[in-house]
Amino acid sequence: MPELIEVEAYRRVAERAVGRRIDRVHAQDSWYCKGVEPRTLEAAMCHRTLTGARRKGKLLLIDTDGPVLGLRFGMTGRLLIDGTGPIDRLLYSSGRDDPAWHRFTLGFAGGGGMTVIDPRRLGGVELDPDTERLGPDAATAGAAALRDLLVGSTAPLKTRLLDQSRLAGVGNLICDEALWRAGLDPARLAGSLSPAEARRLHRHLRATIALLSERGGSHTGDLQIERTRDGRCPRCRLLLDRRTIGGRTTFSCPRHQC
DNA sequence: CCGGATGTTCACCT
């Protein structure tokens, strides 16, 4: 589930833990520790004090007086602080809290802690993540950045928007919703957009992120309830196209998106 | 029972 909007919600709860000191670390799942041994990760984080929580795209960055901890949530990862989190259940995952799904935990001196729960193990934890591999964050990227992302590309528009190395944070749901609102066909070649279309896309992408954030998640778009067999355009009730673009299921209106 | 699902990475093609 987690796209930029959900990770931003996680960031805000993580911020509550700033100033607290870590006195135990459980990194039992070696698969979940990316590019680092669990024991190394535990030793690196233990006895550190949290100094901040940042986000770039779907990557949550926990700052300490030592290393930076990077958290990725995949499709089913949730973050709990002191046993509660901003999101109780995700679209494709139950709200159950099976202890076997606790993939990583920081325990704080004086009680409480931060836990990553991830049934499918599609997320991961890393030490000092390379944020340069990610493009500018979609929530704040300017029109010029979006234009640079599109120009000269022969890839489908949607594929380009989902490319985290070029634009960070947009997932499948935000992408379809923004393209629907902008009236742009996801299959259009990215490089074929006119400057006016690129500006329109930028405006609608930012507006979509703001709106869905306000509504409470990536899954709250108008197109969302129609993301099913025989789904219809919320605007004109025409049967939506259902295609695979960039390896992802894609819904679009054949009349409103061109 | 089967297929597909908000993500990322990698191997292997064209």
Place this chain on the structure above:
DNA sequence: GAGGTGAACATCCG
């Protein structure tokens, strides 16, 4: 080099 496809991770839901 640029894109595309399919697999892998593991669980839930229709």
